Amino acid sequence: MKFNIFVLFLFVSFSGFAQTSPIKPKKLVVINSYSQYLSSVKSNPNNELIEIKKAIPTIKLDIRYATKNNFMKQVMYGQARAFARKPVVESLKKVQSELNKKGLGLKIFDGYRPYAITVAFYKKASDKNFVANPKQGSKHNRGCAVDLTIINLKTGKEIPMPTPYDSFSAAAAANYPNVSAEVKKNRDFFISLMRKHKLNVLENEWWHYDFQGWQNYALMDIPFEKL
């Protein structure tokens, strides 16, 4: 009898949680087999995850999650590679060519991120505002988000921006007001150039951009090694 009451209590608690939670308790679909991925590409070529460096050879990579130089302080990726869906890479190509005319270029910190990595981030992160909730998945998992900055082509150095990459601070916000005139000019130029090419800045991370139409792309859990 005691056992039955306990079970009922658990059930009530769970249904209560589901109602108050802002996340819809629907089942998350994650593509985690390579054959499933291939058939999604066959039905829509835009689903292809393109290796960014292969499509845009002049782009610089600094894949922090393939090193210990990241907020996790551990190597999360076995390979220092960056991928994004085909139309995202086409947008990046246009951004890169505009920047190149000014002696500038893109430096990529992260692109497509396998779903399993997002789960690991969420478990570890102390400030959940800066990591995606696995219940919804990240736009990185859809191959539709990129983390990046601008470098000066002559020096190879990043141009001044409000914070370093993955700084979990208020100053990382895309509209943070207390920055120097130079930093504001750089950040706002970056945000508007990206938006022109269908990439919208995330409001609390100046370096993170979501591709317009990300809703049309599934969450993925295919490791880099298979791509």
Ligand SMILES: [Zn+2]
């Ligand atoms: Zn990001």
